[in-house]
Amino acid sequence: xxxxxxxxxxxAKEISNKELLFYIDNFESIEHINNSKIGKKFQQKFExxxxxxxxxxxxxxxxxxxxxxxxxDSQIITIKDELYPALLKNIPNPPPVLYCxxxxxxxDNLSISIVGTRKATSYGRLVVEKFVSQFVENRVIxxxxxxxxxxxxxxxxxxxxxxxxxxxxxxGLDKISTDRAKKLSNKIxxxxxxxxxxxxxxxxALPPYFISRNRIISGISKAxxxxxxxxxxxxxxxxxxxxxxxxxxxxVPGSIFESKSKGTNTLIEKxxxxxxxxxxxILNHIGFSNIENKSKEKVLEFNNNDEKIIFxxxxxxxxxxxxxxxxxxxxxxxxxxxxxxxxxxxxxRQLPGNQFxxxxx
Numbered sequence: 001x002x003x004x005x006x007x008x009x010x011x012a013k014e015i016s017n018k019e020l021l022f023y024i025d026n027f028e029s030i031e032h033i034n035n036s037k038i039g040k041k042f043q044q045k046f047e048x049x050x051x052x053x054x055x056x057x058x059x060x061x062x063x064x065x066x067x068x069x070x071x072x073d074s075q076i077i078t079i080k081d082e083l084y085p086a087l088l089k090n091i092p093n094p095p096p097v098l099y100c101x102x103x104x105x106x107x108d109n110l111s112i113s114i115v116g117t118r119k120a121t122s123y124g125r126l127v128v129e130k131f132v133s134q135f136v137e138n139r140v141i142x143x144x145x146x147x148x149x150x151x152x153x154x155x156x157x158x159x160x161x162x163x164x165x166x167x168x169x170x171x172g173l174d175k176i177s178t179d180r181a182k183k184l185s186n187k188i189x190x191x192x193x194x195x196x197x198x199x200x201x202x203x204x205a206l207p208p209y210f211i212s213r214n215r216i217i218s219g220i221s222k223a224x225x226x227x228x229x230x231x232x233x234x235x236x237x238x239x240x241x242x243x244x245x246x247x248x249x250x251x252v253p254g255s256i257f258e259s260k261s262k263g264t265n266t267l268i269e270k271x272x273x274x275x276x277x278x279x280x281x282i283l284n285h286i287g288f289s290n291i292e293n294k295s296k297e298k299v300l301e302f303n304n305n306d307e308k309i310i311f312x313x314x315x316x317x318x319x320x321x322x323x324x325x326x327x328x329x330x331x332x333x334x335x336x337x338x339x340x341x342x343x344x345x346x347x348x349r350q351l352p353g354n355q356f357x358x359x360x361x
Contacts, residue, residue, distance in 0.1 A: 005030045006078045008062035010097045011200065020096045024079060030059075068201040074101040074173055087111070091219040091245045095198035095212075101173050101185075102194030104166075110288065111141040111166065113217045113242075115235040116150025116227035117260050122351060124228035124260065126316055127252050128153050130360045131225065134279035136163030137292045143168065143221050145213060146181050146195075150227045150235070155184055158193075165193045166220065170213040171205035173197055196220070214238040223248035223286050225276050229263030236263050243272055248286050250276035300347065306330065307338050311347055311358065318355035 001024055008030070009020050027033045069076050077083050077098045086107035088094055112135060116124055132142060132154060142158040144151040146167040158165040167188055169176060173195060176182050185195050198216060199209065214237045218224045224242040226249070229235045242249045251273035254261025267273035276282060283291050302308045306328075313319075313327050321339070325332040339356055342348035349359045 001027060001029055001080070003076060003078050003081070004059065004062045004066065006080070007065060007076060007097055008058040011058045011061045011065070017096060018093055021079070021093065024096060065200050068174070069099065072101065072174060072201070074099060076100075077104070085111075085220050087222065088216065088219045091215075094219065095216060097198065099173050099197045099200065100194055102189040103192055104194050104196075105141065105164065109141055109164075110139070110286075111143045111221045112282075113143040113221040113224045113238065114150065114154040114227060115144055115214075115217065115224065115238045117229050117233055117235065117263075118147060118149035118151075119260065120149045120153060120228060121258065121260050122318055122357075123254065123258075123316075124150055124252075125153055126357070126360055127227055129157050131227075131276075131279055131282075132157040132163070133161050133360075134292075136161040138279075138283060138288065139163075140283075141166060141193075143217055145169070145210075145217055145234075145238075146176070146185065147234070148180070152180070152184055154227075155188060159187055159191050162191070164191070166196055167193070168196045168213050168217045168220070169205070170199070170209035171197065172199050172201040172203040174201050175204050177205060210234055211237050215241045218242040218247055219245055221247065223250060223282065225250040225252070225282070226264050226267060226273065227252050228254065228260040229267075230259050231262040231266065233263055236267075239267055239273065249273040250282055252276045301345075303341060304338075306334065307342055307347075310335060310338050311342060314348060314356060314358045316357055316360065318351050318353075318357050321354050321356065324356065 006024060009015055009023060023033055066076060077100055079089060079094060079096050083104050114128060128150060135142060136158060141164045142154055143166040144154045146152060146169055155165045155167060165188055167185060176185055188195060198212060214234060218238050218241040224238055224247060226235050226239050239249055249272060251264040251267040253268060253275050254264055268275050280291055309328050310324060313324060321335060325335045339348055343350055346359050348356055350356055
């Protein structure tokens with residue numbers, strides 16, 4: 001069946017994805033369906049013109065979508081195309097049509113999805129930064145949902161590390177809603193990534209569409225990592241789909257006192273997810289070989305003993321400068337000078353509120 005015909009049937013509200021997949025697998029064309037017993041049976045169900053009539057309006061709509069794709073420098077990929085992601089093709093009831101802007105890579109390119117709360121904590125952001133930098137070292141494509149919070153942070157950090165990232169959205173490619181998301185999507189495309197949707201041009205995002213989007217995020221990925229999630233959240237839908245699709249699911253353990261760790265801790269407690277401890281553990285679990293980790297090669301050098309004492313006192317949990325001065329028993333002016341040198345040498349990072357952590361690099 002030609003792309004235009006598959007697209008036309010996908011635009012018919014009367015036809016479900018499951019039915020469309022059946023037609024694609026069993027018929028050569030719309031005319032073939034129209035002349036079959038199944039086609040005649042469906043004709044009886046609807047009072048309007050046949051869905052399978054070669055003159056039906058959905059074919060005109062399909063032509064318009066193809067025009068819009070060309071105008072927006074995008075492509076429409078059907079499940080019959082070689083470019084259609086191999087992993088996604090193997091999930092139950094995969095989307096028959098994808099609208100893509102940017103580059104989709106060969107099936108043997110590994111994609112891992114990183115998802116989480118929109119209200120990310122500093123801990124969640126640090127985990128994303130650590131994981132993403134090492135995934136990019138190992139040429140892993142990072143997939144997420146372009147949403148504010150963990151998702152967009154994962155895209156940003158992938159780009160900063162000169163990696164490839166896919167963003168799956170819940171609207172048409174021309175209906176990305178916020179300026180922030182539009183700018184980020186443009187950067188993703190410019191740096192060799194791809195924006196992916198199962199929705200036609202002109203379709204605005206609606207709440208149910210985000211659930212469908214999450215199903216594609218997990219479906220296109222070898223594994224899914226939930227960084228942070230409250231007891232209820234969209235990323236838990238992605239986790240649910242990953243389990244249903246028989247994909248590896250990881251969750252980052254968090255504080256029992258932090259609401260943004262309730263969802264991830266519950267996934268681990270119910271044995272739905274594997275605790276995500278580090279990138280090497282994740283890649284080993286999914287059978288990835290020849291793991292690179294340049295951070296292991298880093299040698300710490302200090303200009304004086306005070307720098308070492310301050311560095312040893314710090315961790316990846318933010319500490320206020322007053323707490324540091326008290327903890328290392330030094331005058332605060334001395335702590336400030338040494339922190340500045342440590343920061344200059346990329347050993348320490350300052351966060352908002354005069355708080356400091358070890359640099360994760």
